[in-house]
Amino acid sequence: MTFPDDETGQVLTEMQAAGINLNEMHPVVFFHLFEKEIQAQAMIAHLAEKAPDMVVTLEPDELPNVWDLNCTVTMTPSYDAIVAQEAEFELLAKKFKGFNDGWGIEA
Template sequence: MTFPNDETGQVLTEMQNAGIDLSIIHSVVFFQLFEKEEQARAMESYLKQKVPDMQVKVHPDQTPNVWDVDCTVNMLPDYDAITAQEAQFEQIAAKFDGYNDGWGIEV
């Protein structure tokens, strides 16, 4: 399977080359970053209200004064599905002055 030549495509290619089965459902974690804990908590609250089954974790980032919101979605790691989900999280994070910072698969 080949993927587009962008960051998401490169990550999927690396996962495929590492032997990860991309034809089954995985826990895909999307990372959002915020400058203030209140902003991160606001997104967490919003998601818990809109998507109560989604796993959402707020924690301090390794970078000082940055907060992470990790959103776990069980899905097929399909290129189009991942890019669409990233775009959706980007829009939500922007409402709370944050931004999407990529994704990964829990293996």
């Protein structure tokens, strides 16, 4: 399987080379950063209502005054699915004054 030559494509290529079967369902974690815990908590409340089965964790970042909000979605990690989910999370995080910080697979 080949992927586009961008960051998402490169990560998927590396995962495939490491032996991860990208045709199977995996827990994919999408990372978001917030400057204020209350902003992250607002996104958590929204997700609890809209996607109650989603696993969401919040923890302080190693940088002061930064909060890490991680959202785990079980999905088949195709290029198109990752890009679409990231775009959806980007709009949502922006609504709560946060931003995306990438994604990864718990393999």
